[in-house]
Amino acid sequence: SMLQRLAATLRRPAAVPLAAAVRCISSGSVDITVPLNYWAGKRWTSKEKCNKENVYEPATGRVLCHLEPCGAVEVDEAVEAAKSAFGHWSKMSGMERARIMIEAAHIIESRREEIAEMEVVNNGKSITEARLDVDSARLCIEYYAGLASTLAGQHVQLPGGSFAYTRREPLGVCVGIGAWNYPFQIAAWKSAPALACGNSMVFKPSPVTPVTAVMLAEIYAEAGAPEGLLNVVQGGQETGSLLCHHPDVAKVSFTGSVPTGKKIMEMASKGVKPVTLELGGKSPLLIFQDSDLENAVRGALMANFLSQGQVCSNGTRVFVQKNILPEFVEEVVKRTRAIEIGDPLLESTRMGALVNQPHLEKVLSFVDQAKKEGATVLLPCILLANTINDLNTMTCVKEEIFGPVMSVLSFETEEEVLQRANNTTMGLAAGVFTRDVMRAHRVVEHLKAGSCFINNYNITPVEVPFGGFKMSGIGRENGQVTVEHYSQLKTVFVEMGDVDCLF
Ligand SMILES: NC(=O)C1=CN([C@@H]2O[C@H](COP(=O)(O)OP(=O)(O)OC[C@H]3O[C@@H](n4cnc5c(N)ncnc54)[C@H](O)[C@@H]3O)[C@@H](O)[C@H]2O)C=CC1
Numbered sequence: 001s002m003l004q005r006l007a008a009t010l011r012r013p014a015a016v017p018l019a020a021a022v023r024c025i026s027s028g029s030v031d032i033t034v035p036l037n038y039w040a041g042k043r044w045t046s047k048e049k050c051n052k053e054n055v056y057e058p059a060t061g062r063v064l065c066h067l068e069p070c071g072a073v074e075v076d077e078a079v080e081a082a083k084s085a086f087g088h089w090s091k092m093s094g095m096e097r098a099r100i101m102i103e104a105a106h107i108i109e110s111r112r113e114e115i116a117e118m119e120v121v122n123n124g125k126s127i128t129e130a131r132l133d134v135d136s137a138r139l140c141i142e143y144y145a146g147l148a149s150t151l152a153g154q155h156v157q158l159p160g161g162s163f164a165y166t167r168r169e170p171l172g173v174c175v176g177i178g179a180w181n182y183p184f185q186i187a188a189w190k191s192a193p194a195l196a197c198g199n200s201m202v203f204k205p206s207p208v209t210p211v212t213a214v215m216l217a218e219i220y221a222e223a224g225a226p227e228g229l230l231n232v233v234q235g236g237q238e239t240g241s242l243l244c245h246h247p248d249v250a251k252v253s254f255t256g257s258v259p260t261g262k263k264i265m266e267m268a269s270k271g272v273k274p275v276t277l278e279l280g281g282k283s284p285l286l287i288f289q290d291s292d293l294e295n296a297v298r299g300a301l302m303a304n305f306l307s308q309g310q311v312c313s314n315g316t317r318v319f320v321q322k323n324i325l326p327e328f329v330e331e332v333v334k335r336t337r338a339i340e341i342g343d344p345l346l347e348s349t350r351m352g353a354l355v356n357q358p359h360l361e362k363v364l365s366f367v368d369q370a371k372k373e374g375a376t377v378l379l380p381c382i383l384l385a386n387t388i389n390d391l392n393t394m395t396c397v398k399e400e401i402f403g404p405v406m407s408v409l410s411f412e413t414e415e416e417v418l419q420r421a422n423n424t425t426m427g428l429a430a431g432v433f434t435r436d437v438m439r440a441h442r443v444v445e446h447l448k449a450g451s452c453f454i455n456n457y458n459i460t461p462v463e464v465p466f467g468g469f470k471m472s473g474i475g476r477e478n479g480q481v482t483v484e485h486y487s488q489l490k491t492v493f494v495e496m497g498d499v500d501c502l503f
């Protein structure tokens with residue numbers, strides 16, 4: 001079965017040289033010994049040596065490196081470095097910042113393969129997907145480099161020749177806290193808009209995937225950024241909490257789970273710091289009977305199986321109109337069986353390993369629970385919800401599984417499916433497949449989700465805003481609007497006459 005094969009991938013004995021001969025590295029062969037903390041232009045080992053933790057390679061279960069979590073001293077040093085860089089960077093023109101960011105994008109392009117390989121070794125996703133993640137990171141930096149020189153305020157005329165103007169100013173030292181599902185891409189999606197606006201950043205990757213964010217920090221430095229512009233501190237909750245509470249931190253941008261997002265918001269509230277929260281989802285995908293079935297099936301696969309299903313925006317509740325359910329199920333099962341699962345460094349692999357053993361077990365337990373609750377298990381990764389009790393009562397339909405598990409539900413009317421689709425506390429994404437253009441826009445208008453797709457799913461071009469409604473988050477990443485989340489407006493009143501004094 002698909003999940004058993006995934007489990008086997010995860011448990012494969014160490015050091016089996018499975019990768020293509022042309023590749024520089026192979027699964028099970030990499031040991032990372034260089035320090036992974038980075039600030040003030042250098043890699044650092046942590047002073048808290050006793051807290052070292054193992055970091056595993058998902059594809060083999062082998063120890064890849066050791067995480068050295070940063071304590072208060074290191075966090076202070078990193079924030080200090082970012083403050084110093086902010087002094088220089090914020091005074092540069094947008095054009096000057098853009099030049100350095102474009103150079104960073106060129107370096108990423110030239111090191112695409114190396115970065116992608118390290119992402120695979122640390123995260124377990126296929127090399128094909130990892131390359132696309134590196135491209136997305138590069139494109140995001142290019143995009144915000146383009147916007148850097150367009151940042152401007154407004155001139156407002158007031159009576160008597162007086163006027164006011166607004167300045168769009170950076171916030172200061174921003175903190176980025178990342179998840180393990182898109183380690184390099186998340187570091188870029190957070191740092192690119194922050195830096196374009198003139199901020200500096202301290203980034204904390206997930207302790208599960210500490211390897212590639214530091215590569216991005218070094219790339220900015222190599223491109224000519226001032227020392228300390230992007231700093232990386234490793235660690236988990238404690239390090240994250242030190243960053244959120246730090247008095248010199250102006251903003252926190254977080255990607256991860258809803259429970260942690262709430263904690264981040266609470267911590268940031270102590271210092272009245274703005275937050276961007278990119279949290280989880282339980283997104284619906286609506287497939288109407290007039291859809292192009294082949295594209296709908298492709299969309300459902302894209303909505304569920306990228307990054308081994310470990311994607312926040314996944315459309316895991318696939319609602320299919322009753323008349324086409326048998327056809328849809330047959331085709332989606334056929335296409336799913338054909339997914340090439342294996343060593344993520346192989347070109348032929350389309351699905352690699354889940355991020356670690358505990359996560360795999362958690363995903364499998366959702367499948368077991370679904371069976372107990374009456375779902376028909378078509379493949380371990382496709383659950384067909386029984387039409388009587390599927391009205392958002394089954395655990396697999398309510399909770400974020402964050403694995404390659406698609407729940408298929410049937411519906412009869414547009415009104416009914418909209419009610420069921422919106423019956424969730426989350427609202428990150430949603431999708432609709434239909435050939436009826438009127439229906440498509442009508443449905444999208446009623447879907448309570450921040451990112452809606454018509455006749456596609458899970459594409460994230462960096463030019464468009466991405467983010468959630470309801471408990472899926474606050475703020476947006478990507479697109480022009482994100483500039484507003486990494487800058488603040490200063491209004492300047494200019495009096496050209498006498499002060500009209502009331503006293
Ligand atoms: N929305 C998304 O993209 C993601 C959702 N998830 C969901 O979350 C579940 C758990 O995954 P985790 O990586 O443990 O997510 P998490 O939300 O606990 O961790 C995400 C990041 O926050 C940091 N963090 C954790 N507690 C913190 C605290 N108190 N203060 C500051 N930073 C803190 C972590 O070290 C990590 O860098 C997954 O199984 C999945 O359901 C996980 C990753 C991404």
Ligand SMILES: NCCCC(=O)O
Pocket residue numbers: 181182185255310311312313460
């Ligand atoms: N490439 C999409 C990223 C979505 C996520 O953070 O899960």
